[in-house]
Amino acid sequence: MSSLAIEPFIQLRRELHQIPEPGFAEYKTQQTILSYLATLPSKRLQIQTWKTGILVKILGSRPSKCIGYRTDMDGLPIQEETTYSFRSKHEGYMHACGHDMHMAIALGILTYFVHHPIADDLLFVFEPAEEGPGGALPMLKSKEFQAWKPDMICALHIAPEYPVGTIATRPGILFANTSELFIDLAGISGHAARPHLANDMAIAASELVLQLQSIISRNIDPLDSAIITIGKMDVGTKQNIIAGHARLEGTIRTLSLDSMDRIKSRIKAIVHGIEQGFDCQATIDWGANYCQVDNDEKLTLDFMNWVRSQTEYQLVECREAMTGEDFGYFLQEIPGWMFWLGVETPYGLHHPKIEPNEGAIQVGIDTMVRYMEYLTGAGTRL
Numbered sequence: 001m002s003s004l005a006i007e008p009f010i011q012l013r014r015e016l017h018q019i020p021e022p023g024f025a026e027y028k029t030q031q032t033i034l035s036y037l038a039t040l041p042s043k044r045l046q047i048q049t050w051k052t053g054i055l056v057k058i059l060g061s062r063p064s065k066c067i068g069y070r071t072d073m074d075g076l077p078i079q080e081e082t083t084y085s086f087r088s089k090h091e092g093y094m095h096a097c098g099h100d101m102h103m104a105i106a107l108g109i110l111t112y113f114v115h116h117p118i119a120d121d122l123l124f125v126f127e128p129a130e131e132g133p134g135g136a137l138p139m140l141k142s143k144e145f146q147a148w149k150p151d152m153i154c155a156l157h158i159a160p161e162y163p164v165g166t167i168a169t170r171p172g173i174l175f176a177n178t179s180e181l182f183i184d185l186a187g188i189s190g191h192a193a194r195p196h197l198a199n200d201m202a203i204a205a206s207e208l209v210l211q212l213q214s215i216i217s218r219n220i221d222p223l224d225s226a227i228i229t230i231g232k233m234d235v236g237t238k239q240n241i242i243a244g245h246a247r248l249e250g251t252i253r254t255l256s257l258d259s260m261d262r263i264k265s266r267i268k269a270i271v272h273g274i275e276q277g278f279d280c281q282a283t284i285d286w287g288a289n290y291c292q293v294d295n296d297e298k299l300t301l302d303f304m305n306w307v308r309s310q311t312e313y314q315l316v317e318c319r320e321a322m323t324g325e326d327f328g329y330f331l332q333e334i335p336g337w338m339f340w341l342g343v344e345t346p347y348g349l350h351h352p353k354i355e356p357n358e359g360a361i362q363v364g365i366d367t368m369v370r371y372m373e374y375l376t377g378a379g380t381r382l
């Protein structure tokens, strides 16, 4: 690992940071990664694209298994407010969830093993559309992935709340079940001065948001965490026109599938009540649904013990988080685990000012290189 210079991966992260793209539209991102891969010795390298994603296999010298590693690729519809000189060039889009860091780390690990092959095969998965509508499930089911399906798989996610040098994870559930939520309400628009001739969806939508929040407090076991967040409301057209249409956009998070089912059935009932009470038409769209990230007990404990005993990094056994990650779909078919990587920054994930500490790139690459060498039973130790 000491033979790998980190600077090129910091530069790659900065390059990728400037071109955040929506899910399944990561064209420049894919091209940037493919161009970089083309600079590496190709002898042990096999590359396939899948939509805007990429699969990279590094052939081992005496493979008895294939170890998988996943990074996500897409950006978020956020107007960047960082102090960076390498801010996003895509107006209204930003890498605010660390996928630029994740890709740079994946490329660092991959580069190391191109130059220092180990016994086992390695598969690097560059997954598009993690933020939505979800690339993991269709990629997992694709013939390209199934042909190269690894025997185990792991991934990391940056964690603003931990110092650089911290690795946090737990066996079992790490991330929640999620469902997106889109509700449209259709009433009748009209003149602001003649409310009796219209049917105001601003009032119906306001009532609906408040009623939705009662589900968590009144219908869900308080010991079984759940969240309903309405992140966006779009109502009406002008201040003196009664709104004939409203759209609510949100997300549901639960730690159990029972709670997810219960919440959805309560939302249906409440929306039906709004239709009756406000004499309007409503439609519900559940959007993309992600299953929980359920870390394999044995593999995760082995990784945690290894970090504790073999590295200088701080291992934290953390609690479950209500964030979502479609990496959970890979873990439904392939044993593996995910962990948080500390990037210490005062702003959280999805914040326009988030500036992850780039020192974490070295920690992420170093940890995975050493652990993959340990897993294959061959490697050098730092």
Ligand SMILES: CC(=O)N[C@@H](CCC[C@H](N)C(=O)O)C(=O)O
Binding pocket: 097, 130, 131, 132, 157, 178, 179, 180, 250, 251, 252, 288, 290, 322, 323, 324, 325, 349
């Ligand atoms: C780590 C992280 O922030 N993941 C996202 C996943 C998005 C899931 C989906 N689009 C939704 O909004 O439900 C998160 O928001 O947790």
